[in-house]
Amino acid sequence: xxxxxEVREFFKGLLAIRHDRQPFTDSTSFFxxxxxxxxxxxxxxxxxxEKYGIDFAEIGFDQSxxxxxxAIGSLLRNVKAID
Amino acid sequence: xxxxxxIVPGELAPKGxxxxxxxxxxxxxxxxxxxxxxxxxxxxxxxxxxxxxxGLAYGSTDWLILTLCLAxxxxxxxxxxxxxxxxALLFAFIVPWKFFKQPFYSVALIVLVLTLGAVLFWCAxxxxxxxYGRRPVFVFLCSFSLLIVxxxxxxxxxxxxxxxxDFTNSLSVYIWFIxxxxxDQKAAGRDPFSLQLGSYRPFxxxxxxxxxxxxxxxxxIEARNPEQLAVTQLKAIKLLxxxxxxxxxxxxxxxxxxxxxxxxxxxxxxxxxxxxxxLPWYHCWASILVGFIGSxxxxxxxxxxxxxxxxxxxxxxxxNTYRPLSSRTVAEFxxxxxxxxxxxxxxxxxxPFFLKYFKKNHKLRMVGAIFAAACFGNAYYHxxxxxxxxxxxxxxxxxxxxxxxxxxxxxxxxxxxxxxxxHRKPAPSGFxxxxxxxxxxxxxxxxxxDVFGFSDRNYPLTEYFRFMGHLFNLNL
Numbered sequence: 197x198x199x200x201x202e203v204r205e206f207f208k209g210l211l212a213i214r215h216d217r218q219p220f221t222d223s224t225s226f227f228x229x230x231x232x233x234x235x236x237x238x239x240x241x242x243x244x245x246e247k248y249g250i251d252f253a254e255i256g257f258d259q260s261x262x263x264x265x266x267a268i269g270s271l272l273r274n275v276k277a278i279d
Numbered sequence: 280x281x282x283x284x285x286i287v288p289g290e291l292a293p294k295g296x297x298x299x300x301x302x303x304x305x306x307x308x309x310x311x312x313x314x315x316x317x318x319x320x321x322x323x324x325x326x327x328x329x330x331x332x333x334g335l336a337y338g339s340t341d342w343l344i345l346t347l348c349l350a351x352x353x354x355x356x357x358x359x360x361x362x363x364x365x366x367a368l369l370f371a372f373i374v375p376w377k378f379f380k381q382p383f384y385s386v387a388l389i390v391l392v393l394t395l396g397a398v399l400f401w402c403a404x405x406x407x408x409x410x411y412g413r414r415p416v417f418v419f420l421c422s423f424s425l426l427i428v429x430x431x432x433x434x435x436x437x438x439x440x441x442x443x444x445d446f447t448n449s450l451s452v453y454i455w456f457i458x459x460x461x462x463d464q465k466a467a468g469r470d471p472f473s474l475q476l477g478s479y480r481p482f483x484x485x486x487x488x489x490x491x492x493x494x495x496x497x498x499x500i501e502a503r504n505p506e507q508l509a510v511t512q513l514k515a516i517k518l519l520x521x522x523x524x525x526x527x528x529x530x531x532x533x534x535x536x537x538x539x540x541x542x543x544x545x546x547x548x549x550x551x552x553x554x555x556x557x558l559p560w561y562h563c564w565a566s567i568l569v570g571f572i573g574s575x576x577x578x579x580x581x582x583x584x585x586x587x588x589x590x591x592x593x594x595x596x597x598x599n600t601y602r603p604l605s606s607r608t609v610a611e612f613x614x615x616x617x618x619x620x621x622x623x624x625x626x627x628x629x630x631p632f633f634l635k636y637f638k639k640n641h642k643l644r645m646v647g648a649i650f651a652a653a654c655f656g657n658a659y660y661h662x663x664x665x666x667x668x669x670x671x672x673x674x675x676x677x678x679x680x681x682x683x684x685x686x687x688x689x690x691x692x693x694x695x696x697x698x699x700x701x702h703r704k705p706a707p708s709g710f711x712x713x714x715x716x717x718x719x720x721x722x723x724x725x726x727x728x729d730v731f732g733f734s735d736r737n738y739p740l741t742e743y744f745r746f747m748g749h750l751f752n753l754n755l
Contacts, residue, residue: 228499230597233614234625235699238633242641253634256465260499 199248203268206243210236222265237262244268250275305520309513318509324353327512331591334519338526339584341374348482349591356508359501359593360470364477371480388449395450396457396479397472403464415461416627420659423454427666431674444670451666452487453479458627459493470494483588487664488620490582491589491596502593515590518598522583529576536569545570545733552746553738560752567750570733571726575603578617607717609698612725613653613691620660628656646696654692658685668736680736683743687731694724 200222207220210232218231226232240262244250250271261271308314317323332346339345348366352359371393372386379385403415411418430443456479463469475494484490491497502508536542543551548558548566557563582599589596599618606612614621633648661684662669662677669677727750731743748755 225499228496230601234622234629235610235614238645241634245638252630257630257634258462258466258495260466260495263499 199272200265200269202247203265206240207232207265210239220265222269224265225263227259227263234259244271248272248275304524305517308517309510314513315506315509318513319505323509324512327516327591328353330516331512331519331587334516334523335584335588337523341370344369344374345482345588349588352592353508353512356502356505356593360474360477360497363481363497363592364473366482367477367479370482384445388445391446392449392453393476393479396453396460396476399457400460400464400472400475403461404469407464412464415464416458417631419457419461420454420627423450423663426450427663427669428674431669448666448670451663454663455487455623455627455660456480456489456493458623459489459495462626463493463495466495468498470498481589483592484585487660488617488623490585490599490619491594492619492622492626496596497594500595502595507595508593511590511593511595514595515587518583518590519587522580522587525576525580525583529573529580532576533573536573540565542566542569545730546735549733549738549742549746552749553742557746557749557754560750563746563749567726567730571722571729574729575600575616579603582617582619604722605714605718606721607714609694609721609724611698612721613695616725624652624656624660628652642700645699649696649699650692652692653695654685654688657691658688683731683736683738683740686740686743687728690728690731694728 204222207226210226211217211220214232214236216231220226220231224231227234227237237259241252241257244262245252255275260267262268318327328346328350331349332342335342335345348362348369352362352366355362371389376382399415399419403412406412426443426447430440430447433440433443459478460472460475463475478489478491478494478497481489481491491500502511537544542565543558543562545566548563551558552563558566579600586596586598597618601615601618603612603615606615629648629652632651633644637644637647658681662681665677668680671677672680727747730747745755
């Protein structure tokens, strides 16, 4: 599974806990729109750290970096480019 | 016959329920295409502004100037952000001019604070790899704490004493706004300081907590086209209408509770308890329940009004209070009751700790970050907000009188930690087990916790425990 599909699945899981069955696209905003809260953001941060080795303490954390599947994709590309 | 007779009620019930679920006191006008299209016309915009101004006039003295600012922003959307800055400056200097005791001195203090904010922002931007640039918020908050210490030990009655305290008090009003600017420094598309300034006590209102956070958040939620602006402004009108309805309901509720049923205020019940003439246990319960519900209503109305203004300016900000009674966990209530305060604690205290420490131990990492935010951050916020106590009682005295609130913060952080460490899973099915019972327990917890949250710094912690005892008919 590529990282976009994995991130999509992870978002699906977070939404399921909130009984949110609305569809979403890769550009759907989750945190700025309020569909997910900062509690969910913490789980997502841990997922990205463990799965892709992202160190937010090093690169700086901004919620807009993880607001959508697309934003995470761009974050992962940037981190890889830096590595 | 019998089969159809059994099916019909079964079919009717869900329809009735779904109708009830979809019922809205205020229609969802932002979803009606014709209304959205109308709101994009010049006449439609004028109608929306007139309606909004009319709503603001209820309970706001600055409604006219606020509406004029909103009108400018509505008709010049390309200049929205700079107009927000101009409006913020208008509300910082011109609008309160008549309330300043020494206008030029007060203005000079605010200019000094804003200049400091600008210098801090530019330094962090210019030297991001420097010792300061890597931790600007931490350095700023430590320096502010040092300033409080210096102010506390400046000899009283001197000119320096007055000057240092006036500056410290002025800065305390802006510290969290400056913090958000400094947090934005690392973002790729960060705004220049001229736009950051619009989020420093924005013209739509705020407490010491930045409502609608900082410039980074405003960038993310700004309406990008006329349709989005129309939808956001329609949502603003709905929210303002809801705020007015809540205010009216709150007034009736307070009249019924305090005027008609003569339920004592919590402060009165606590005073009687501290003077060894406690009220009966049911009066004590009534006082905290009514106080809790009353503050929930008034605080919701207050937050809705501010967010409605923010939305009217074209920023689709989330509500500050959103269905707190439906919270099923302690953390959820904290999130739903005072969203922007929780966000401030998360952004300034939680994430810096969480991203840096105890990465190998998930539980310790989570609990540490929660205590950094809900306990330390919460206590620090209130300490920095109530600097008049420090000025009056001295640093040591103010810290001692803050013990009750500190206890509140420890309890809150412990409860949120437990709530977060429990395995997250979908709620059990059924309305009672899945929604009603967990919500009841959460509300009961916050209702009791509020006893310690109300701290006028007059009584020691033991008096609050004594009051808790009276709630359960125990005379301690």
